[in-house]
Amino acid sequence: MLTKIKILVPVKRVIDAALKPRINKTKTGIESKGVKYSINPFDDIAVEEACKMRKSHKDLIESIHAVSIGSLKAKEVLRTALAKGVDTSSLVDVGDEEVEPLVVSKILKSFVEREGSNLVVLGKQAIDDDSNQVGQMLAGLLGWSQATNAAKVTIGNDGTVEVEREIDGGVEIVKAPLPMVITTDLRLNEPKFVTLPKMMKAKKKPLEVVKPQDLNIELTKKLETISLEEPASRKAGVIVNNVDELISKLKELKAL
Amino acid sequence: MFRLAVRSKSSNNYLKSSLIRYSSSSSASKLTADKYNVKRGNYSTINDDDLKEFNSILSSNQIITDSNDLIGFNQDWMKKYIGQSKLVLKPKTTDQISKILSYCNKRKLAIVPQGGNTGLVGGSVPVFDEIIISLSNLNKIRSFDEMSGILKLDSGVILENADNFLSEKGNIFPLDLGAKGSCFVGGNVATNAGGLRLLKYGSLHGSVLGLEVVLPDGTILDSMHSLRKDNTGYDLKQLFIGSEGSLGIITGVSILCPARPKSVNIAFLGLNSYESVKKCFQTARSDLSEILSAFEFMDHDSQLLAAKNLNSIHPLCQEDKIGIDSVPNYPFYVLIETSGSTKEHDDEKLEKFLEKVMENETVIDGTVSQDEAQLKTLWTWRESIAEASQQFGGVYKYDVSLPLDSMYSLVEAVQKRLNDLNLSSTTDNSKPVYEAVGYGHIGDGNLHLNVAVREYSKDVEKALEPFVYEFVAKHHGSISAEHGLGFQKKNYISYSKSEVEIKMIKDLKDHYDPNHILNPYKYI
Numbered sequence: 137m138l139t140k141i142k143i144l145v146p147v148k149r150v151i152d153a154a155l156k157p158r159i160n161k162t163k164t165g166i167e168s169k170g171v172k173y174s175i176n177p178f179d180d181i182a183v184e185e186a187c188k189m190r191k192s193h194k195d196l197i198e199s200i201h202a203v204s205i206g207s208l209k210a211k212e213v214l215r216t217a218l219a220k221g222v223d224t225s226s227l228v229d230v231g232d233e234e235v236e237p238l239v240v241s242k243i244l245k246s247f248v249e250r251e252g253s254n255l256v257v258l259g260k261q262a263i264d265d266d267s268n269q270v271g272q273m274l275a276g277l278l279g280w281s282q283a284t285n286a287a288k289v290t291i292g293n294d295g296t297v298e299v300e301r302e303i304d305g306g307v308e309i310v311k312a313p314l315p316m317v318i319t320t321d322l323r324l325n326e327p328k329f330v331t332l333p334k335m336m337k338a339k340k341k342p343l344e345v346v347k348p349q350d351l352n353i354e355l356t357k358k359l360e361t362i363s364l365e366e367p368a369s370r371k372a373g374v375i376v377n378n379v380d381e382l383i384s385k386l387k388e389l390k391a392l
Numbered sequence: 393m394f395r396l397a398v399r400s401k402s403s404n405n406y407l408k409s410s411l412i413r414y415s416s417s418s419s420a421s422k423l424t425a426d427k428y429n430v431k432r433g434n435y436s437t438i439n440d441d442d443l444k445e446f447n448s449i450l451s452s453n454q455i456i457t458d459s460n461d462l463i464g465f466n467q468d469w470m471k472k473y474i475g476q477s478k479l480v481l482k483p484k485t486t487d488q489i490s491k492i493l494s495y496c497n498k499r500k501l502a503i504v505p506q507g508g509n510t511g512l513v514g515g516s517v518p519v520f521d522e523i524i525i526s527l528s529n530l531n532k533i534r535s536f537d538e539m540s541g542i543l544k545l546d547s548g549v550i551l552e553n554a555d556n557f558l559s560e561k562g563n564i565f566p567l568d569l570g571a572k573g574s575c576f577v578g579g580n581v582a583t584n585a586g587g588l589r590l591l592k593y594g595s596l597h598g599s600v601l602g603l604e605v606v607l608p609d610g611t612i613l614d615s616m617h618s619l620r621k622d623n624t625g626y627d628l629k630q631l632f633i634g635s636e637g638s639l640g641i642i643t644g645v646s647i648l649c650p651a652r653p654k655s656v657n658i659a660f661l662g663l664n665s666y667e668s669v670k671k672c673f674q675t676a677r678s679d680l681s682e683i684l685s686a687f688e689f690m691d692h693d694s695q696l697l698a699a700k701n702l703n704s705i706h707p708l709c710q711e712d713k714i715g716i717d718s719v720p721n722y723p724f725y726v727l728i729e730t731s732g733s734t735k736e737h738d739d740e741k742l743e744k745f746l747e748k749v750m751e752n753e754t755v756i757d758g759t760v761s762q763d764e765a766q767l768k769t770l771w772t773w774r775e776s777i778a779e780a781s782q783q784f785g786g787v788y789k790y791d792v793s794l795p796l797d798s799m800y801s802l803v804e805a806v807q808k809r810l811n812d813l814n815l816s817s818t819t820d821n822s823k824p825v826y827e828a829v830g831y832g833h834i835g836d837g838n839l840h841l842n843v844a845v846r847e848y849s850k851d852v853e854k855a856l857e858p859f860v861y862e863f864v865a866k867h868h869g870s871i872s873a874e875h876g877l878g879f880q881k882k883n884y885i886s887y888s889k890s891e892v893e894i895k896m897i898k899d900l901k902d903h904y905d906p907n908h909i910l911n912p913y914k915y916i
Contacts, residue, residue: 154764170654172735174763216762329660329707329759329766332750377453 139295140198141314143186144253146244147179147202147217149210150264157264159364165234166264166364175213178259181320184327185289186257187221193291199223201251205243207231211343219330219338227345233355241273246351248278253315255297260285260319271319281312285321424473424519424879432520433912435502438479442499446481449491454529456480465524468517469510470782470789472848473879475518477504484529486604486612486643492525493641493909494610502912505637507579508550510571512789513878515583515636519913527578530643533557541649542601542618547578547642564652566593570775578642584634586874591835592685592731593650596633603629604644608905618646631900636876637911639904653685653731655738658770659746660707661758662722666800669724671754673796673834676728679745683738686729687835691803694777694829695719697844701780707759707770722756726834727774777831781842784826788843788852790860791832794869799839802863803830806841806856813855824849838873861887879914 151157152172160167175183183202190197202217202225204210214225228243235243248256261268275282283289283299287307290298298311299318348355376382386392421427446455456462457479466475483489496503502522509516518524527548534544541563545554552572555565567580569587579585581603584596593599602615615629632640663669669689676684699706699716708725709718732738742760749755761767781787794802806828810816816825826844841860845852861871865887872881872888885894897916901908 152764154768172655172764177763177765326705328705328710330762331708331710332661332746332755332758332760335760336747336750 139254139314141189141193141196141255141291142198142251142253143189143200144244144248144251144256145179145182145186145200145202145217145222146240146256146258146270147183147204147213148176148259148262148264149173149204149206149213150176150262153177153263159366163363163365164361173209173212175216176259176262176264178261178263178320178322179213180259180327181322181324182257182259183217183220183222184325185286185318185320188325189289189291190221196291199251201225201247201253203228203244203247205230205235205240208345211345214343215335215338216330218341218343219335220327221334222341224342225344227343228351229345229347230355234357235355236357236359237267237269238273238358239353239355240270241277243348243351243353244270244274245277246353248274255314256280256317258317258319260321271317275317278315278317280315280317282317282319283310283312284319286318287321287323289318289324422474424475424514424517428879430519430913433502433908434500435520435522435909435912436500437521438501438523442495442501443479445495446479446492449488449495450481450483454482454484456482465506465509465526466517468512468514470512470787472786473514473517473519475504476521477518477524478521480524480526482526482529486530486606489525489530489606489641489643490610490612493606493608496523496909497609497907500907500909502909504911505582505641507548507576507582508571508574510575511579511583511878512791512875513872513880515876515878515911515914516579519879522912525641527576527641527643530578534644536561536563538563540620541651542646543649544616544618544644544646545577547576547581547645549577551575551577551580558649559652562652563649564589565649566599566647567596570778577645577647581633581645582635582637582642583876584874586833586836586838588686588688588729588833590833591687596647597630599648600629600633600645601648602646603632603642605629605632605640605642607640608907608910612643613640614644616644616646620648634876636878636915638901638915639910641910651733653733655730655732655735656685656767657730657738657742658761658767659726659728659730659742659758660760660770660773661726661728661749661755662708662720663724663726663754664722664756666724668754669726669800669834670796672726672749675749675754676745679748680728680730680741683730683732683741684728684835685731686727686833688727688774688832689834690725690727690774690777690831691800691829692719692721692723692725693827694780694831694842695725695773697780697783697827697829698773698776701783702772702776707766707773708757720757725773726755727770774831777829777842778840781829781844784844785846786844786848788845788848788856789875790839790841790843790856790871791873791875792839792841792860792864792869792871793837793873794839794864794867796834796837798867798869799832799834799837800830802839802860802867803828803841805863806843806860809855809859810843810852813851815852815855821846824852836873858884858887864888877915882914882916885916 152174158167186200200222202222204214205228285301286299287302288300296313301308465480504518504522506516506524506526530546530548532546536543567587568589601618604616605613696716699719703715706718708720817823828843832838832840861884864871870888
């Protein structure tokens with residue numbers, strides 16, 4: 137008899153991936169006013185993967201719990217996760233406070249312990265700060281196996297999990313028994329649209345709101361942002377009229 | 393920062409299909425003039441003196457005479473109309489256009505003005521050897537007044553570029569359509585394009601405040617001074633909006649642009665009948681009211697066509713399927729767009745509306761975009777139908793206005809007729825027609841009937857025309873809601889306009905273009 141799997145899926149509300157973020161006037165962060173927010177695309181993939189696991193291993197997956205850390209507006213992304221097939225969810229209300237990866241990892245660790253999770257599936261990074269640290273730190277804090285940048289996940293019959301990772305020049309396959317932390321890469325799956333009936337049902341699913349102090353966690357800051365700068369814009373190209381001109385231009389620039 | 397890449401599939405396809413066309417040979421002439429038996433008008437032919445004159449007005453790189461380079465200018469994007477022009481002029485200024493027209497008028501040289509050449513009725517390509525005046529070099533944004541929202545620009549600015557420019561200033565172009573990446577603003581005005589935002593922002597007859605137009609004799613008519621209210625004399629600019637290049641060449645546009653909505657939502661719904669589509673529209677109109685910015689419907693077959701062309705997963709599919717297998721079995725689909733200024737307000741309204749139509753079973757299934765990428769994907773399933781309709785070889789497109797009650801019955805009548813005449817099959821490749829599909833802007837009473845064909849043929853054309861036009865006239869619709877008359881519908885204007893109206897149009901044409909040098913063989 138295999139152990140049942142309890143999945144934890146952390147999801148973050150971020151500036152929409154299709155929009156171009158702008159630095160705010162004080163150069164301390166990203167302009168957040170009047171900007172559209174959505175679920176971090178990698179976390180969307182993580183939710184989709186957890187729900188897919190449930191589909192293909194009905195009797196193996198006991199529960200899927202989603203957690204988000206952010207302001208009350210992050211309820212939206214949790215509702216989306218619930219509509220996709222997550223069972224229960226929690227929001228850690230930190231207001232508009234920026235939370236550093238280590239603190240995020242500690243909060244998630246407390247949820248792993250509370251929920252008795254033995255598998256954490258999360259995005260390899262959030263597209264707002266691009267830290268790519270939480271999955272690794274969480275595995276370290278828990279002392280669990282970790283498989284980062286997953287492109288394919290297979291749950292074996294012997295209770296081990298096999299993960300394919302796309303690396304430079306090929307695919308690396310790693311395998312480990314549960315418990316485990318998996319971070320998702322772009323090609324793992326293509327998230328589906330949420331249908332209206334599921335969205336309506338999701339309204340009745342549990343969504344609790346807790347404060348960091350309820351989890352005995354302090355929002356300490358170890359990093360200081362000094363300034364944010366946009367990358368220097370590229371110089372405009374020149375249009376040449378013929379090949380001769382192109383060659384002489386290239387010579388001029390010592391490219392030939 | 394990580395960003396999702398946006399695929400640009402359409403431009404690739406366009407390139408591919410135009411290459412195929414020129415590698416295939418066919419015995420029958422594909423020239424518009426031969427296919428439709430048109431007689432050349434009494435115009436002069438270009439000689440060396442003419443070329444010398446044009447060379448004195450323009451620089452050499454603004455003149456195209458190479459036969460390979462002329463191909464793209466001589467045919468429309470559906471590859472249905474093919475002209476024989478030997479000369480393309482690409483002026484950079486209004487003054488140059490004025491000189492060219494004045495000269496051509498004296499010499500009785502026929503002209504076809506061309507914008508992005510995305511038209512659907514053969515209005516922007518020559519029939520014989522008309523000189524093509526391309527507006528592509530007239531592409532500067534002149535000014536934008538942030539206080540009033542008035543944008544002044546050259547007519548050759550690409551619609552999407554104009555909208556992107558406005559987007560950075562928090563404004564929006566009051567017109568949007570599938571061809572936005574290629575079509576020119578001037579062409580939009582000249583054809584009075586309707587498009588996807590008409591429901592909210594109204595037609596160009598309302599939003600265009602002024603125009604700069606070169607008349608056939610070279611006179612420049614300038615009404616760019618742009619006042620929202622001006623009740624002095626005839627509103628002359630209106631004559632050119634929808635004149636399809638028959639009265640003058642538009643070189644500048646002044647247009648009123650609204651503030652860009654800060655919150656946009658898309659719902660994509662599956663419905664069981666056309667009755668439900670109508671009921672859904674009625675509810676949307678009353679419950680979403682001021683934030684409703686588009687209400688589009690699509691029939692099941694149009695989604696199959698799109699799925700076949702896009703080869704991706706249909707938004708309402710919940711299984712691991714792809715392409716046509718992923719399209720659920722709803723006979724009709726509806727795309728609703730809301731645009732407003734406050735997200736919370738819009739979300740709540742849309743949610744209440746969706747709950748209502750789901751509960752009373754007007755709508756069976758649906759989805760709402762969760763992010764910008766999904767929003768674009770959902771629009772793709774509506775916007776790509778036009779392109780998907782011609783994946784088998786070609787398409788006959790009809791763009792009609794009809795009362796909502798009889799709107800879809802035209803599609804059914806055409807499907808029945810094509811089947812009765814044994815012309816249509818999705819499986820038998822020997823039949824000329826693949827199938828007829830319907831979609832369009834319910835909100836504006838505008839139906840697009842696309843007949844996807846494997847080849848253009850006289851049999852199919854005879855089956856469709858004047859059948860479609862008679863149906864429309866009988867139901868008191870218009871044979872052209874937004875695509876215009878162009879070459880395709882020139883002979884059918886009487887189905888929608890009275891004798892008195894037609895006479896007045898002809899009188900105006902005779903008065904301002906007595907030599908009929910502008911866009912001949914078309915319009916009227």
